[in-house]
Amino acid sequence: MARTREFDTDAAVGRAMELFWTRGYEATSVRDLTQHLGIGQGSLYAAFGGKDGLYRAALEHYRTTLAAAALRDLEEQADARSAVRALLAERLRIAVGRDGRGCLAVNAACERLPQDASLRRVVRDMQDATRDALAEVLHAAIERGGISPRHDPHTLAAYLVTFLNGLLVSAKITPDVRAHEPLVEVALAALD
Template sequence: MARNREFDVDKAVDRAMDLFWRRGYAATSLQDLLGEMSIGSGSLYAAFGSKEALYARALERYCSVYTYGFAERLENATDVRTAVRSVLLEMVEADLAEPERGCLVVNAATERSDDPTTADRVAAALRLLESALAGALERAKARGELSPDKDPAELARFLTTFVQGLRVVGKARLGRAFVDDAVSTALRALD
């Protein structure tokens, strides 16, 4: 007879996500995960199958919180410029507070680009971000907030790329002045 799980799977995924986010996949050992999640190896394998599968779940959780959250804010924005600026500055603040973390999507793309599951998850997150930006920019154009000569799809691709670069620059610790100037320049693309 199988035993019932004696731990909260969602909390365990959140703890694993935090650990992978801080250390990366390769630097996070199975023992690190077991300690962080306060479970035994049998429970980890029964619930997730493997370290790799747990990483996929953790990356999915990160995307559901951060990427989908960003997309939702853009969807509900009444002023696209304000919404984009606000989200970019929140990223800057997060990176200044904890530069070693960066963005788990960027970290995954650079550390595990050879893993098809990770590459697919990263690509899906970036496509979602691009789509949310394009939709918000289309709505802004229809409201007259964006010049008629601007292409929302092109701007969305640029901003999606900029966001990832901004997160890398944050990890490089180039400082507030550097990133503030970059954000200001990126926002001028909407003029």
């Protein structure tokens, strides 16, 4: 008979996400994880298949919580410019938090690619979701006359995601929101 799991896997994934986000994948050992989560190594392997499985679960948790909340907020804004500004500002605020730990997805891409092809798909899916949500907001704004139709909304959305990725890396180097706010305004000029 299989043993009943003696810990809350959802809570463990959330705590692991924080640890990976702060330290990165390579600098986080299985021992660090078991100590941080208060579980045994056997339990970690039984529940997640190992460090890699827990890392992927942590990325999925990030996608379904913080990244999903950002997309919901994007869709709830009244106008495209405010929506894009709010998205960039909020992601920047999160990235500079805790001494500039950045964005977990961008950190994963910088640390684990190009070697990890399956991780590339996970990060690409997150970025595609952001791009598609932005494209919808921009398309609607173009149709309403709220922003210039000079750029294709999908291309403009891809540009904004690319800008956001660079902004999040830069926030790790200079974890100061005020230093990056003027850059957000330059990116918003693409909507003119």
